[in-house]
Amino acid sequence: MNNRDCSQYCDYGAGFREIHEECGVFGITTGGDASVDVREEVRYALYALQHRGQESCGISVNDEGVITTMKDVGLVPDVLTNEALGKLPRGQMAIGHNRYGSGGTVDFLNAQPLHIRHAKGTLSLAFNGQLTNSVQIRQEHQQQGIIFHTDSDAEIITYTIAKERLTSHSTEEAVRRAMEKLEGAITMVVMSPRKLIAARDKKGFRPLVIGQLPGGGYVFASETCALEVTGARFLRDVKAGEIVQVEDGVLSVYQEGTEKPSGLCIFEYVYFARPDSVVEGQSVHHSRKLAGALVSKIKPVEADVVIGSPDSGLEAAMGYAEASGIPYGVGLMKNRYIGRTFIQPTQREREDSVKIKLSAIESTVRGKRVIMVDDSIVRGTTSKRVVKILRDAGATEVHMRVASPPYINKCYFGTDNTEKRNLIAARTDVEGIRQELGLDSLAFLPLEEMLKVAPDAGCGFCIGCFTGSYPVDIEKAKEKDKFNEKIKNKR
Ligand code: SF4
The missing domain is CATH 3.40.50.2020 (Rossmann fold)
Known part of the structure; x- marks a missing residue:
């Protein structure tokens, strides 16, 4: 485990700045095209999204329903090496993640994708954003005996989905129910043994797009710049509040979203997004x-x-x-x-x-x-x-x-x-x-x-x-500041 103070590291790729985006997410399905190597495509996409997070990165590959995850602290070229990718199965589906953490530490445990085994199977998750009610949801889980290994919101979200899955008929239903409980900025791709799911919060704080590969597969990405490198054609943005999924090569909408976000972070245009990206048109x-x-x-x-x-x-x-x-x-x-x-x-x-x-x-x-x-x-x-x-x-x-x-x-x-x-x-x-x-x-x-x-x-x-006026209530989020302060003092 690597746990160190990240404030001493200079930035990479996105200038040297005093504000940082916290993560890029990517997901891909081959659509049955055997020429697509999802490991390579995730690596290309994460290169393109490196500006959104430079602390850690990782990949989960789904090969015939078996998910294998590899992640570490470091930049894409340092972590997703030929040797590392060579140890992963070729797969038909995959998700990837670049992380810039907010907790002040560079920590292997906080690296994503987060891959868990739950009562009804497995799932892997890559998340961009921040929960505003994380302290409350974390406490609810802890009171029910769940033990957290990290201080990341991704772990809270993953456990919430896993818990909802117990009483849901499908992973997408569990994602939908989890999204109803979670508040804040949530953009994520979730992979189950059979499905690739993308979800965006109702305000649409962070961008997320859908692309299609020439052979019929689909990709989900934080920014359009990750589509180009994988050869995917831009289809559309994931709508605010929307949940979409790909199963057996077919893209479908599980939950409708609103036509346009009402709370897209304007800083995506000012600084976060790559200049060659197109955000919401x-x-x-x-x-x-x-x-x-x-x-x-x-x-x-x-x-x-x-x-x-x-x-x-x-x-x-x-x-x-x-x-x-x-x-x-x-x-x-x-x-x-x-x-x-x-x-x-x-x-x-x-x-x-x-x-x-x-x-x-x-x-x-x-x-x-x-x-x-x-x-x-x-x-x-x-x-x-x-x-x-x-x-x-x-x-x-x-x-x-x-x-x-x-x-x-x-x-x-x-x-x-x-x-x-x-x-x-x-x-x-x-x-x-x-x-x-x-x-x-x-x-x-x-x-x-x-x-x-x-x-x-x-x-x-x-x-x-x-x-100082935000699209959602931030009172609960202030609890998180206190929580983070406590964590910092314990380190
Ligand atoms: S515009 Fe909103 S989401 Fe974006 S940096 Fe400012 S407060 Fe955060």
Whole structure:
């Protein structure tokens, strides 16, 4: 078992940031096409979804009803090696998972898929999201004698489904009944010996799509970017509240959903999703460019060059440059090869690590008035270092434009962000942030403009981290904060 403090690891793939998505899920059935190797396809898909979680990953393969699971702490190329996949059966169905945990630990036990044997068989589950009533459901289970091995919501969900299965006629019925009891952001794929099931909560917090393989098989994936790599054609999004399943190669709807989500996390467009993904019909790339264009209208400033903060600020910077007419330049370069082994045990080393991970391109910024565009500011520590890097490289002025509103509230729906006390915008106003970061000027995208960044999605959004008003009641979720605090103190 590997259990260690993950705060000392730098990010991989998704920039180095102060907020993290917590998981990517994937499921596949061959549809009888023997040329499809589900192990390989899961590996490709998890590569594509690596940005959604970098702590652990895993795969469950279903071969004629027998499910075998392999998972470990680490990135996809480290865990799903040729040797590891070679030990798994070829199979006709599989699910996979990338995890970024919220508990502050990198823990083998929390890795997914979670595979259990229950009274009526076996099932394997891959989950993205966060329960808001996990403490209450966990207590109910514990009072009935269930022993938990992890502090993950996935285990609570798996046991809830297993318990419902005792009195249900089918796994999909057990999933439906479990979904009625569970509250919060829930996106999951569940595999039983005969079926692959995908479910999404009623608000549709996290994305989930259905694709079809050329040979007739189906895939479920957190994002469309995982379809391309498996050769699957996009069919549609799983609807909010919908439960769909594939059995004997046939895709069917078990529970109808609502046409459009009412609580899709707007941060999927701002930062989480990969730019080449399409979420609810909206290109993430175009959404970010639009956000950049919209923020260019707020507090215009004369400048010589617009640069983006890698990676998720780049597209917003392009949008800003196009809309403002100020030239776009590549002003910051990220070192992509540091990986997860770079350890930063002290604050000093953590600060220095920004210099190692990011450097300025002097010829772009020296002697220039620079506008730096980023997708968001959470704690502000990274932005502060970046401003210094730009000034040290000779920028005469540094103006920052943020393609989302001030981030002032905790998220309860599956992102590993920080407590409110650590959010810079919750502590001080825009002028206070400007001073703290050492900027010449600073402006954020106002909330009413933010709501325009995904015109093709046509759905409702969660904007809780900007407003403090969430699509579902979060009172029970606050109990979880206390629970997590207790767990942390015991470690
Ligand atoms: S609170 Fe913010 S990060 Fe969390 S789901 Fe809502 S919009 Fe997304």
